[in-house]
Amino acid sequence: MSLWTAADAAAATGGRAQGDWLASGVSIDTRTIRPGDLFVALTDLRDGHDFVAQALQKGAAAALVSRIPEGVTPDAPLLIVPEVLPALEALGRAGRARMGGKIVAITGSVGKTSTKDMARIALAGQGRIHAAEASYNNHWGVPLTLARMPADTDFAIVEIGMNHPGEIAPLSRLARPHVAMITTVAAAHLEAFGAIEGIAREKGAIFEGLEAIGTAIIPEDLPVTQILRDGADAAGAIVLGFGQHGMARLVQAKPEGAALKCRARIAGETVDFTLQTTGAHFAMNAIGVLAALAAAGADVSEAGRCLSDWQPPKGRGAVEELGGIRLIDDAFNANPASLAAGLATLAGLRGGRRVAILGDMLELGADEADLHRAVADDPSMASVDLVHAAGPLMRHLFDALPAGKRGEWAGNAAELAARAGSLVAAGDIVLVKGSKSSKISSVVEALRNCLKREEDECSIG
Structure with missing residues (x-):
């Protein structure tokens, strides 16, 4: 071809x-x-x-x-x-211009890639689907996605990210989406924005690239929802809110083993779907996906059925049986909102001792110490039995925890990884999470390697 x-x-x-x-x-x-x-x-x-x-x-x-x-x-x-x-940008612009299908663009502080993958899988069987590879969401990733798009694409899913002010609007104008979705707005990249309101305005800039009479899919239940709505209104978009309230809302999310049985109302239509995860935040993103796909003209009931084929990507909350433990590998990245979601997933799983292994959350600005310390007061922390931490920022959380919850603290992830086998015991449910640059993923790999070996020094329990 x-x-x-x-x-x-x-x-x-x-x-x-x-x-x-x-x-x-x-x-x-x-x-x-x-x-x-x-x-x-x-x-x-x-x-x-x-x-x-x-x-x-x-x-x-x-x-x-x-x-x-x-x-x-x-x-x-x-x-x-x-x-x-x-x-490359010009090639992407030309690729977009010759495509006659519908474009859905996704941004957000948390869950862009997993939500993009949800949308791609949900559209199975509804024509030719094109989606961004991996986390290709920056100044070269978006034009590359568009340049790779076949002219006869029926639906394309474009992921748009940012690290600094002014990055989202040009990428959205390049993609010219018919539907733009924001997963959530949270404390991420605060060093560059100073306050969450600045992050909200930057995320809302995705609506500047919408095609005429485009649709904005926004989370309804945030303190900054009105900022997002203002951005959508300024762009002349049709606004569809999702969450516990709004035109697209989650009616029920019932855990069944390692899955969630969900029911949603999407613009007046009842949609039942199953997710192969227990993370309630994934269910909320799925509501946004279904709303976005409905706005793009897809069959929303069929999309709901196909969602059962989606699983969290590696490093973004996938649950796996590993030797004698259950591991939640959420080590790709972290900010306060995504850490709260990870802790909620850990708290919701039934079984043995719940253990959190946490690395520093980075790029949080002047309040970074307080934001780490505040995790001790997260409601889900009451269900966590033991916390191991790595890095100088996570020391603030570690010191704020009750003595009985404190496991081991290390100056960096490599030190924890070196003694991975001593951090967990048979039957544990283990969450590993931190910013990518904290390298807490090295603990995940150490646990995998440790539990595959039979040497006595790596035995658990």
């Missing part, structure tokens, strides 16, 4: 194509490139031009470059442009 001809790509980017090539995909990574891909030589930590020869050797149809790289013949199949990133 041809995604981009040399002529079409040149017209989209204003570049000069060498050769009459056809690209069936778009790639920025030679480690995962496939034969027929157009390799985009982005410059980030390393210059992608250094890998063009390797990409062509691996079967790339051509390379998008700003110069002819060393080791590449002058007549190699190339698309030569003044700057690579703007050219």
